[in-house]
Amino acid sequence: MSSGTAHTAPTLAASGGQGTAGDYVVLLKPRVMYLVVFTAVAGLFAAPGEMHPWFGFVTILCIALGGGASGALNMWYDADIDALMTRTAKRPIPSGAILPGEALGFGMALAVASVLMLGLLVSVPAALLLAFTIFFYVVIYTMGLKRRTAQNIVIGGAAGAFPPMISWCAVTGSIDPGAIALFMLIFMWTPPHFWALALYREVDYGNAGVPMLPNVAGRDATKKQILIYTLLLLPAAAGPVMTGTAGWLYAAGAAILTTRFLHDAVCIWKATTRDAENRAARSLFRFSILWLFALFALILAEKLIGIPAFGGLL
Amino acid sequence: MAEPMQPFSPEDLKRRRRRALMMALALVALVVIFFVSTLVRLGGQVAERAL
Numbered sequence: 001m002s003s004g005t006a007h008t009a010p011t012l013a014a015s016g017g018q019g020t021a022g023d024y025v026v027l028l029k030p031r032v033m034y035l036v037v038f039t040a041v042a043g044l045f046a047a048p049g050e051m052h053p054w055f056g057f058v059t060i061l062c063i064a065l066g067g068g069a070s071g072a073l074n075m076w077y078d079a080d081i082d083a084l085m086t087r088t089a090k091r092p093i094p095s096g097a098i099l100p101g102e103a104l105g106f107g108m109a110l111a112v113a114s115v116l117m118l119g120l121l122v123s124v125p126a127a128l129l130l131a132f133t134i135f136f137y138v139v140i141y142t143m144g145l146k147r148r149t150a151q152n153i154v155i156g157g158a159a160g161a162f163p164p165m166i167s168w169c170a171v172t173g174s175i176d177p178g179a180i181a182l183f184m185l186i187f188m189w190t191p192p193h194f195w196a197l198a199l200y201r202e203v204d205y206g207n208a209g210v211p212m213l214p215n216v217a218g219r220d221a222t223k224k225q226i227l228i229y230t231l232l233l234l235p236a237a238a239g240p241v242m243t244g245t246a247g248w249l250y251a252a253g254a255a256i257l258t259t260r261f262l263h264d265a266v267c268i269w270k271a272t273t274r275d276a277e278n279r280a281a282r283s284l285f286r287f288s289i290l291w292l293f294a295l296f297a298l299i300l301a302e303k304l305i306g307i308p309a310f311g312g313l314l
Numbered sequence: 315m316a317e318p319m320q321p322f323s324p325e326d327l328k329r330r331r332r333r334a335l336m337m338a339l340a341l342v343a344l345v346v347i348f349f350v351s352t353l354v355r356l357g358g359q360v361a362e363r364a365l
Contacts, residue, residue: 020329058351
């Protein structure tokens with residue numbers, strides 16, 4: 001990432017245009033984009049129906065660009081609190097590499113382009129869902145919930161859960177129980193994942209004034225909530241099987257991985273010292289990333305290998 | 315009176331050129347995507363269209 005060039009006199013460069021291409025890539029939140037792209041690809045393969053590979057590629061590209069637009073708009077709005085947290089202080093806006101207005105323009109242009117492209121080339125319902133996702137993440141989560149309620153993650157998590165539903169909708173033109181099952185996997189995963197992070201980054205969020213659960217309700221309440229939401233993750237993990245989207249490979253893998261997830265959540269709940277809590281929270285946070293990637297990878301693998309899905313109850 | 319603005323430094327200009335190049339590449343990619351999508355959408359039926 002670049003930093004602003006120091007000048008003593010006012011320069012034309014100070015009025016913008018300082019950011020490098022790399023700074024703009026950072027604005028897209030590439031690490032979040034990996035997750036968005038991966039889950040969207042899984043949704044594309046899991047959906048019943050046919051789609052030309054080219055339009056599959058265009059769908060994923062549009063979802064990735066829409067996700068990047070959400071990231072850029074989120075960084076534009078959150079630049080003030082990003083500057084206060086060590087994890088985010090080096091982002092392009094707080095570091096001065098990109099002006100807030102430039103990030104806003106970049107994010108808006110990408111958002112409009114991704115939605116229009118998906119609607120014109122692939123599917124109007126999927127494009128509407130993508131537009132709603134960007135709106136949900138930027139307006140409902142970033143501007144509305146994030147700074148006001150400790151339950152920000154619970155509702156805001158829905159934004160990250162939409163990508164497989166959008167790609168599913170691009171194939172079928174509708175939102176089916178299978179798409180909702182994929183949505184629920186990410187939706188129920190988000191609270192324990194982020195609360196584990198908030199538990200060992202409590203001071204950081206506190207400094208920035210973001211009401212994360214440990215700062216507002218306390219560490220014990222957070223530990224309890226992590227356990228409750230992990231228990232709710234059990235039926236969510238079974239969702240793809242119940243809806244006839246996944247088969248035995250997914251069922252076996254999900255059972256093993258979710259048991260380990262639950263084990264880590266119980267370890268946090270049982271931890272008595274701050275150090276033990278932080279260690280367990282760090283462990284759950286890391287494992288939760290693997291859990292989500294693995295479950296979607298299993299769904300994808302089943303479709304690629306040709307393992308049939310169970311009949312489904314829904 | 316306001317101090318006159320200094321021109322861009324060579325470093326600033328280099329950064330701006332790279333950014334302009336990236337933007338040009340993005341626009342070319344957009345053209346290619348729409349062109350290929352049109353070809354794929356038309357498929358073999360392109361020969362059967364009403365003239």
